[in-house]
Amino acid sequence: MKNVIVGQSGGPTAVINASLYGVVKEALAHGEEIGHVYGMVHGIEGFLNGQYLDLGKELTAEELERLKLTPAAYLGSCRFKLPEDLGAEFYPQVFARFEELEIGYFFYIGGNDSMDTVSKLSRYGAQVGSPIRFIGIPKTIDNDLIETDHTPGFGSAAKYVASTVREIVLDATVYCQKAVTIIELMGRHAGWLTAASVLARKYPGDNPVLIYLPEADFDLEQFARDLEAALEKQNCVIVCVSEGISDKDGTFICEYGSEAALDNFGHKMLTGCGKVLEQFVRSRFGVKVRSVELNVSQRCSGMVVSATDVEEAARAGVNGVKMALKGTTGVMVGFARVSGAGEAYRMECRAVDVDQVCNREKAVPREWITGDGNDIGQAFIDYALPLIQGEARREMEDGLPKYLYRK
Amino acid sequence: MKNVIVGQSGGPTAVINASLYGVVKEALAHGEEIGHVYGMVHGIEGFLNGQYLDLGKELTAEELERLKLTPAAYLGSCRFKLPEDLGAEFYPQVFARFEELEIGYFFYIGGNDSMDTVSKLSRYGAQVGSPIRFIGIPKTIDNDLIETDHTPGFGSAAKYVASTVREIVLDATVYCQKAVTIIELMGRHAGWLTAASVLARKYPGDNPVLIYLPEADFDLEQFARDLEAALEKQNCVIVCVSEGISDKDGTFICEYGSEAALDNFGHKMLTGCGKVLEQFVRSRFGVKVRSVELNVSQRCSGMVVSATDVEEAARAGVNGVKMALKGTTGVMVGFARVSGAGEAYRMECRAVDVDQVCNREKAVPREWITGDGNDIGQAFIDYALPLIQGEARREMEDGLPKYLYRK
Numbered sequence: 001m002k003n004v005i006v007g008q009s010g011g012p013t014a015v016i017n018a019s020l021y022g023v024v025k026e027a028l029a030h031g032e033e034i035g036h037v038y039g040m041v042h043g044i045e046g047f048l049n050g051q052y053l054d055l056g057k058e059l060t061a062e063e064l065e066r067l068k069l070t071p072a073a074y075l076g077s078c079r080f081k082l083p084e085d086l087g088a089e090f091y092p093q094v095f096a097r098f099e100e101l102e103i104g105y106f107f108y109i110g111g112n113d114s115m116d117t118v119s120k121l122s123r124y125g126a127q128v129g130s131p132i133r134f135i136g137i138p139k140t141i142d143n144d145l146i147e148t149d150h151t152p153g154f155g156s157a158a159k160y161v162a163s164t165v166r167e168i169v170l171d172a173t174v175y176c177q178k179a180v181t182i183i184e185l186m187g188r189h190a191g192w193l194t195a196a197s198v199l200a201r202k203y204p205g206d207n208p209v210l211i212y213l214p215e216a217d218f219d220l221e222q223f224a225r226d227l228e229a230a231l232e233k234q235n236c237v238i239v240c241v242s243e244g245i246s247d248k249d250g251t252f253i254c255e256y257g258s259e260a261a262l263d264n265f266g267h268k269m270l271t272g273c274g275k276v277l278e279q280f281v282r283s284r285f286g287v288k289v290r291s292v293e294l295n296v297s298q299r300c301s302g303m304v305v306s307a308t309d310v311e312e313a314a315r316a317g318v319n320g321v322k323m324a325l326k327g328t329t330g331v332m333v334g335f336a337r338v339s340g341a342g343e344a345y346r347m348e349c350r351a352v353d354v355d356q357v358c359n360r361e362k363a364v365p366r367e368w369i370t371g372d373g374n375d376i377g378q379a380f381i382d383y384a385l386p387l388i389q390g391e392a393r394r395e396m397e398d399g400l401p402k403y404l405y406r407k
Numbered sequence: 408m409k410n411v412i413v414g415q416s417g418g419p420t421a422v423i424n425a426s427l428y429g430v431v432k433e434a435l436a437h438g439e440e441i442g443h444v445y446g447m448v449h450g451i452e453g454f455l456n457g458q459y460l461d462l463g464k465e466l467t468a469e470e471l472e473r474l475k476l477t478p479a480a481y482l483g484s485c486r487f488k489l490p491e492d493l494g495a496e497f498y499p500q501v502f503a504r505f506e507e508l509e510i511g512y513f514f515y516i517g518g519n520d521s522m523d524t525v526s527k528l529s530r531y532g533a534q535v536g537s538p539i540r541f542i543g544i545p546k547t548i549d550n551d552l553i554e555t556d557h558t559p560g561f562g563s564a565a566k567y568v569a570s571t572v573r574e575i576v577l578d579a580t581v582y583c584q585k586a587v588t589i590i591e592l593m594g595r596h597a598g599w600l601t602a603a604s605v606l607a608r609k610y611p612g613d614n615p616v617l618i619y620l621p622e623a624d625f626d627l628e629q630f631a632r633d634l635e636a637a638l639e640k641q642n643c644v645i646v647c648v649s650e651g652i653s654d655k656d657g658t659f660i661c662e663y664g665s666e667a668a669l670d671n672f673g674h675k676m677l678t679g680c681g682k683v684l685e686q687f688v689r690s691r692f693g694v695k696v697r698s699v700e701l702n703v704s705q706r707c708s709g710m711v712v713s714a715t716d717v718e719e720a721a722r723a724g725v726n727g728v729k730m731a732l733k734g735t736t737g738v739m740v741g742f743a744r745v746s747g748a749g750e751a752y753r754m755e756c757r758a759v760d761v762d763q764v765c766n767r768e769k770a771v772p773r774e775w776i777t778g779d780g781n782d783i784g785q786a787f788i789d790y791a792l793p794l795i796q797g798e799a800r801r802e803m804e805d806g807l808p809k810y811l812y813r814k
Contacts, residue, residue: 072577170479171707292702300578388806399795
């Protein structure tokens with residue numbers, strides 16, 4: 001009888017613990033084939049330093065349920081890139097640890113870099129004839145993994161962005177003067193999360209009226225023309241931008257502001273593109289303008305999660321265990337949308353080759369970006385709407401959400 | 408039979424519409440004494456320009472219930488200071504409008520400046536022998552009105568701050584390296600909302616470990632010593648600061664960063680104190696550091712509201728109407744905490760002289776600030792905890808909150 005080890009890696013999401021829940025719950029249900037369910041603390045990096053827990057012993061049934069709705073990464077995380085050279089001494093070291101703990105099944109919940117870890121470990125495992133099965137469980141708010149319809153974490157982040165943008169629109173429209181609000185959203189290379197701001201719209205022409213993604217070149221003069229046209233139609237204009245928008249030469253818009261900006265300590269001020277555009281609008285248009293950065297709450301808000309996303313994240317974990325028990329290795333649990341046009345949304349898990357997934361990024365299709373690069377079309381709305389459905393019933397204590405913490 | 412007019416003024420909150428709901432609901436229930444229930448659009452400023460609605464006709468019963476849980480200001484708002492001189496032509500103009508609409512009862516929902524409006528109108532009314540009753544309904548996330556235990560809007564903002572800080576703490580502690588996160592919270596003069604970040608703590612010594620309010624002088628060197636001590640005890644340190652913290656000479660900390668910071672368009676960059684402290688920590692400590700500004704979501708988040716706050720905001724509106732019907736004028740609806748020590752929290756509404764309230768601010772008592780100015784004591788926790796209790800059951804549509812909008 002072999003044991004399971006599971007780890008979390010990369011940035012937190014609202015549902016990465018739901019996937020951990022899925023792995024643990026399913027593994028514990030297979031007591032005839034699986035012994036202990038270990039968790040790496042701080043990912044593969046912590047594991048190499050001997051940091052791990054016995055999750056089957058650590059968590060009561062009640063705590064396991066609480067884990068499912070706790071944001072961020074219960075086991076802690078790391079950003080650790082495995083050596084490219086499979087001959088590096090790292091590999092026999094980590095496999096010796098696997099042997100000590102009698103590991104038969106390895107699960108790693110994360111994004112792009114984590115899938116690279118799964119790919120390398122499974123390739124090294126194949127090379128040395130290891131029987132361990134290596135499975136990747138996807139997670140990223142960026143939604144930029146290929147070979148999967150979407151990634152767990154995106155639905156909740158998209159719901160948070162759409163709800164919050166809708167509220168900021170309400171807030172911004174209480175006065176009757178001309179005013180521009182620029183909302184900067186996460187997404188350095190892929191604009192999926194920024195695109196989700198379109199879901200905040202209640203009718204055609206409603207705010208946010210301008211949306212810019214990294215997938216389309218950003219031009220300051222075109223932006224000025226877009227904004228002028230919008231301000232002619234309405235007093236209050238909300239603009240949503242990805243942090244990673246760049247111009248046709250590949251220069252990030254956030255870099256436009258950094259040259260002259262030194263603080264009193266002589267350091268370069270790090271300014272987001274929202275602030276840069278705020279200053280531009282103030283100087284060019286002379287209207288009231290403010291910028292808002294939604295920041296880390298996009299990825300760690302447990303109060304606004306999509307129940308669909310939570311359940312799918314858990315299913316990804318459950319299916320990973322099932323695949324491993326069937327003997328599959330070197331795969332990531334991918335999501336396939338199996339419903340046809342007009343049918344209710346349905347998703348199925350399938351194994352995809354992890355070597356194909358890692359180190360590649362999925363951009364928002366250029367044809368989903370409309371309005372000469374300043375808007376998002378119906379194709380994205382149809383794609384994203386099913387992913388933000390449903391609310392989670394959260395445990396509360398003293399007026400605040402009750403989450404699970406590692407002791 | 409006379410009519411009611413009600414308006415909203417100042418910055419939005421999550422529950423200012425719950426007070427509007429309370430006024431409308433109670434006024435409509437007194438059909439024998441009250442005719443129409445009018446709403447000023449964009450406060451007294453819009454009203455003077457002839458902008459108003461007949462709320463009794465405008466809103467269905469279903470919409471009125473939806474209004475109760477819609478954040479921001481349904482009627483729109485304004486920032487408009489009435490002339491100091493009661494002899495100014497403004498006053499007969501606005502009273503002529505009241506007469507046209509046969510107004511008998513005037514309700515104004517807002518903060519400090521709005522209470523100044525109620526005070527001036529009621530003093531002018533007394534001077535000219537007007538029978539109109541003028542009532543102020545308090546609202547501000549800043550909680551800085553005097554003569555009331557707390558203000559509607561604060562409980563929900565405090566709950567939002569405590570929940571969000573707790574999530575940012577979870578997010579920040581996933582890695583095991585030394586790191587500092589600085590969270591900048593609203594509050595230019597009063598630190599009530601920043602103090603609420605202490606509620607995010609789960610046990611003594613938990614993050615946020617350092618909290619600074621405008622009520623205590625901020626000293627950069629003392630901050631460096633506080634932070635050094637905190638970093639010796641733990642890897643991950645969360646610091647919460649009010650936007651309005653200032654040094655012993657009264658210079659705002661956010662001004663420390665502004666001298667050298669000019670953008671590419673030659674304009675002074677407006678930097679918050681969070682950014683200034685981020686740069687300071689980076690330069691002094693060389694650790695990983697980031698700053699997060701919670702921004703407008705503190706006042707307009709409808710997803711994280713306190714049910715206690717919503718109900719109290721509605722009660723303030725209801726009680727305002729009751730007071731007016733009894734003949735009271737020139738008052739604000741104040742909250743008195745009537746429960747004794749150890750008893751369950753209970754609140755009662757009472758009429759307070761609006762002239763006493765306006766243009767004065769209530770600071771956090773200095774003795775509630777502990778730890779040499781870097782912490783918040785139990786007295787505040789006991790005060791604030793009852794105000795953030797309970798969740799509101801919100802109507803959802805297509806995965807997003809369904810709010811009410813003016814047509």
